[in-house]
Amino acid sequence: MAELSFAWLGERIKRQDAGSVFLIAPLAAFELVFFVVPFLILVRMSLNANADPGFYQPAWTLEAYRAVLASGLYRDLVVFSFELGVVATVIAVSLALFYAYAAYRATGLRKSLLLFSIILPLLTTLVVKTYAWRPLLSPNGVLNDLLVGVGLLGSPVQFAPGMVGTVIGQVYIVFPYAVLSIYSVLSTMDWDTVEAARDLGASRPRSFLEVVVPEALPGIAVATVVSFAWSVGAYAAPSQLGSGAQTTFAMEIESLMLTQFDYPTGAAFSLLMLAAMLVVSLGVMRLLTGSIGGVEGV
Amino acid sequence: MSEVELTRERVEDALFRAGYWLLFAVIMLPIVVVFVTSFQRGEYLTFPPQEFSLRWYAQFFASAEWLSAVRDSIVIGVGASVLSTALGVTGSLAVQRSDSTLARVLPPVILLPLLLPPVVIGLTLLIYFNRVGFGNTYLTIVVAHTLWATPLVFFVMQSVFARFDWDLRDAGMDLGARPSRVFYHVVLPNVRSGVVISAVVAFIVSLQEFIMALFLKSYEVQTVPVLAWTSLQSSLTPLVSVVSAFLVAVSVLGVLVSAALMNIEWLAEQL
Incomplete structure (x- = not known):
C-alpha cells in the first residue's frame, strides 16, 4: 500500500516537471511559517483576556473585541x-x-x-x-x-x-x-x-x-x-x-x-x-x- | 479647423503641460528640501536656510549611534535582498513551469503582505516572534522586509520569465545537460538583468522601510529610518536631512542602475 502511494506520488512529481516542486517549496514554506502561521497566532491572541500591562491571560473570550x-x-x-x-x-x-x-x-x-x-x-x-x-x-x-x-x-x-x-x-x-x-x-x-x-x-x-x-x-x-x-x-x-x-x-x-x-x-x-x-x-x-x-x- | 478651435486646443495644451509640470515640481520638492537643508547651519530645520555649512555632516560621521544604525541597515538590507531574491526567483520559476494547485494559490498569498497596512504586519510579527521566543532582531527584521520584497521580486521575475524562450532550455536538456547546469548556462544569462534589478529593488525597499522595523527594533539593533524617526520625535534636526540625503542618494543610484540595465519605462511597468 505504502509502496503504491509512493509510486503514485513519484509519478505525480515527475509529471509536474520534477524540479518545480523543489523550487516552489522554499517560498511556500517561508510564507507558511512567517505569514500564515503568525496571522493565525494573531487571531488566537485576540481571543486572550488582557491582564496587567505587559501580560495577558490565556483564554477563549471575545472580551477584547x-x-x-x-x-x-x-x-x-x-x-x-x-x-x-x-x-x-x-x-x-x-x-x-x-x-x-x-x-x-x-x-x-x-x-x-x-x-x-x-x-x-x-x-x-x-x-x-x-x-x-x-x-x-x-x-x-x-x-x-x-x-x-x-x-x-x-x-x-x-x-x-x-x-x-x-x-x-x-x-x-x-x-x-x-x-x-x-x-x-x-x-x-x-x-x-x-x-x-x-x-x-x-x-x-x-x-x-x-x-x-x-x-x-x-x-x-x-x-x-x-x-x-x-x-x-x-x-x-x-x-x-x-x-x-x-x-x-x-x-x-x-x-x-x-x-x-x-x-x-x-x-x-x-x-x-x-x-x-x-x-x-x-x-x-x-x-x-x-x-x-x-x-x-x- | 476653425480659428476658435485652434485657440482652444492651444489653451488646453498649455494647461495640460502646466498641470503636469506643476505636479512634477511638487513631487520633487521634498527631495530638494532634504538635500538643501542638509547643508544648513542653524539648529532648527528651516527652508530655505539662511546660512550653509557642513557641520551636520561632520556630526553624522562622528556619531557612533548613527554609524551603528547604518551598519544595521546594511546588514538587514543585504539579508532581505539575498533572501527575497532567492525565494522570489525560484518561486517565480516554479510557478511559471507548473500548473499545480500550489502554483496557483501562491501568487495571491505572497501579494497579500503588500496590501496590509505595515502596522498590522509589524504587530503580527511582533506577537509571533514573542510567542515562539525568537529574539534575534537582525533576523526578525530581515523576515519582515522579505515579506514585502518577495512579491516585488516575484512579479518582476514573472514578466522576465514570460519573455524567455523556454525552447532554449528544452534544447539544453535534450543535449543531456543536468537541470542545474541548464539553469546556470542557459536560463540565467538571459534573465540576469531582471535578477539584478530585483535584488536592487529588494535592498532599497528594506533600506527605506521603517514601520515594521520600528515594531521589531531592539535596544541594540535599529535601522537608519527608525533612528531618524525617533530623533525627529524630540526635535526637527538638520542631522536627519543628512541621513535622508544619503538614503535618497542610494535610491537614485539604484534607479539609475536599473534604468541602465533595462529601460525605465519597462521598470515603471513592473513595479
Whole structure:
C-alpha cells in the first residue's frame, strides 16, 4: 500500500516537471511559517483576556473585541481613519490619473523624467517623505510666505501640524503607487482608439472621459484599493504632519503594542479594522470593475 | 479647423503641460528640501536656510549611534535582498513551469503582505516572534522586509520569465545537460538583468522601510529610518536631512542602475 502511494506520488512529481516542486517549496514554506502561521497566532491572541500591562491571560473570550467595539474613543479613531482614507484616495487617484496620462502621452526625455519622478519617491523612506513637508507647510513656512505674499491669504495658516498637512503627506505617500497602477494599464492602450473618437468629432476632454478613462478602469480600481488600504492604515503622515486631532487607528495600535503592551486589544482592533477595510475594498472593486476580477496584475 | 478651435486646443495644451509640470515640481520638492537643508547651519530645520555649512555632516560621521544604525541597515538590507531574491526567483520559476494547485494559490498569498497596512504586519510579527521566543532582531527584521520584497521580486521575475524562450532550455536538456547546469548556462544569462534589478529593488525597499522595523527594533539593533524617526520625535534636526540625503542618494543610484540595465519605462511597468 505504502509502496503504491509512493509510486503514485513519484509519478505525480515527475509529471509536474520534477524540479518545480523543489523550487516552489522554499517560498511556500517561508510564507507558511512567517505569514500564515503568525496571522493565525494573531487571531488566537485576540481571543486572550488582557491582564496587567505587559501580560495577558490565556483564554477563549471575545472580551477584547467587546472592549474595542464599546469604546467611544476607538470609534472616533476608526471614523477618522476612514475619512482620511477616502479623502486621500480620491485626491491621489484623480491626480494620478492625470499624471499617468501625461506620462503615457509624453515621449523621449520628458517621459523618462516623469517616470523617474514616480519611481524615486517610491523608493524613498516614509520618514523623508513626511518630515520634509514640515518646513514647507508650517505657519512660517514656504507655502504661507507664498500665499501671503501673493495676497491670497491675509495672515499665515497652520497647514501643519493639522488636517491639511496630514492629507498632503498621505497623498504624497500613495501617489506614486497610484500612478504606476494606472500607467501600467494605460501603457497597453492603443492610441488609435482615442484618435478615432476625435476624428468622429469628440472634443479632447470628452474623448479622455469616454475612451481613456474606461480603458484605464482596471488600473484605477487597483490604484483605489491600494491607496485606500494604505491611507486607512496611515501612520507616518498623521504622526509627523497632524496635530492630536489627526490620530489614526494605526497610531493607536502602535501605542497599544509598544507603550501599553496590551496585545489582545491590539490584535482584536487590527482584525476588526482589516475586516472593515476588506469589505470596503471589495465594494469599491465591484463598483469600479463590475466584478472582483481585475485584482491580478498589480 | 476653425480659428476658435485652434485657440482652444492651444489653451488646453498649455494647461495640460502646466498641470503636469506643476505636479512634477511638487513631487520633487521634498527631495530638494532634504538635500538643501542638509547643508544648513542653524539648529532648527528651516527652508530655505539662511546660512550653509557642513557641520551636520561632520556630526553624522562622528556619531557612533548613527554609524551603528547604518551598519544595521546594511546588514538587514543585504539579508532581505539575498533572501527575497532567492525565494522570489525560484518561486517565480516554479510557478511559471507548473500548473499545480500550489502554483496557483501562491501568487495571491505572497501579494497579500503588500496590501496590509505595515502596522498590522509589524504587530503580527511582533506577537509571533514573542510567542515562539525568537529574539534575534537582525533576523526578525530581515523576515519582515522579505515579506514585502518577495512579491516585488516575484512579479518582476514573472514578466522576465514570460519573455524567455523556454525552447532554449528544452534544447539544453535534450543535449543531456543536468537541470542545474541548464539553469546556470542557459536560463540565467538571459534573465540576469531582471535578477539584478530585483535584488536592487529588494535592498532599497528594506533600506527605506521603517514601520515594521520600528515594531521589531531592539535596544541594540535599529535601522537608519527608525533612528531618524525617533530623533525627529524630540526635535526637527538638520542631522536627519543628512541621513535622508544619503538614503535618497542610494535610491537614485539604484534607479539609475536599473534604468541602465533595462529601460525605465519597462521598470515603471513592473513595479
